[in-house]
Amino acid sequence: DSGVTQTPKHLITATGQRVTLRCSPRSGDLSVYWYQQSLDQGLQFLIQYYNGEERAKGNILERFSAQQFPDLHSELNLSSLELGDSALYFCASSVTPGQGSYEQYFGPGTRLTVT
Amino acid sequence: AQKVTQAQTEISVVEKEDVTLDCVYETRDTTYYLFWYKQPPSGELVFLIRRNSFDEQNEISGRYSWNFQKSTSSFNFTITASQVVDSAVYFCALSEAAVGTGNQFYFGTGTSLTVIP
Numbered sequence: 209d210s211g212v213t214q215t216p217k218h219l220i221t222a223t224g225q226r227v228t229l230r231c232s233p234r235s236g237d238l239s240v241y242w243y244q245q246s247l248d249q250g251l252q253f254l255i256q257y258y259n260g261e262e263r264a265k266g267n268i269l270e271r272f273s274a275q276q277f278p279d280l281h282s283e284l285n286l287s288s289l290e291l292g293d294s295a296l297y298f299c300a301s302s303v304t305p306g307q308g309s310y311e312q313y314f315g316p317g318t319r320l321t322v323t
Numbered sequence: 324a325q326k327v328t329q330a331q332t333e334i335s336v337v338e339k340e341d342v343t344l345d346c347v348y349e350t351r352d353t354t355y356y357l358f359w360y361k362q363p364p365s366g367e368l369v370f371l372i373r374r375n376s377f378d379e380q381n382e383i384s385g386r387y388s389w390n391f392q393k394s395t396s397s398f399n400f401t402i403t404a405s406q407v408v409d410s411a412v413y414f415c416a417l418s419e420a421a422v423g424t425g426n427q428f429y430f431g432t433g434t435s436l437t438v439i440p
C-alpha cells in the first residue's frame with residue numbers, strides 16, 4: 209500500500225458526460241501528479257500540483273482540468289467525455305516538487321470506461 | 324522523440340531463469356534521475372528504485388540488480404532466478420532536474436514480463 213488513495217476505483221459513464229476523480233496524497237507529501245494510462249498511449253503525464261499551485265503541465269486536454277485543495281487532496285475533472293478517454297487514471301504523490309529527485313508513489317488508479 | 328525507450332515489449336522466461344530488461348534514455352541535462360516501477364496484474368504501480376545521474380554504482384537488492392551506464396545512456400534491470408510473482412509490466416522512467424520542469428516523469432512504454440512455471 210503506497211499510502212495514496214484514489215476514488216472511485218471504477219467509473220462507467222456515457223459520452224458527453226463529466227466526471228470527477230479524487231486523490232489523497234501520502235501523509236506529508238505536498239505534490240500531486242495525474243497520469244493517464246491507455247493501451248495505445250502508454251503512461252502519459254497530465255499535470256502536477258504542488259501545495260495548491262499548478263507546477264507542471266503535460267499532455268492534458270483542454271476538456272480536462274485539475275486542482276489541489278488546501279487539505280492537499282486533488283481532483284481531476286474530465287468533461288465532454290469521448291470514447292478515447294477510457295483509460296486508467298493514476299494519481300501519484302511525492303514529498304516536494306523536487307527538481308526530479310524524488311520518487312513518486314502511485315495510487316491504485318481509477319478505471320474510467322466511457323460508453 | 325522518446326526520452327525513455329524500452330525496446331522489449333514482451334519477454335517470457337521459464338521460472339528460475341535470469342532476465343534483463345533494457346532501458347535507454349535521452350536527456351541533455353547533466354543532473355537527472357532514473358526510476359524503475361513494477362505494475363503487476365492488479366494494476367498498481369510499485370516503486371522499485373531511484374538512481375541519480377552522479378551515482379553510477381550498480382545496485383543489488385535481493386534478486387534484483389540494476390546496471391547504470393552513462394556512456395551508453397542505459398539503466399538496465401536484471402532479475403535473477405525469476406519467479407512467477409515477478410510477472411508484471413516493468414516501466415523505466417526519467418526525471419530531469421532543469422528548473423521549471425517540476426517533477427515530471429517520462430515513462431517508457433513498459434516491458435511485459437511473463438515468468439512461466
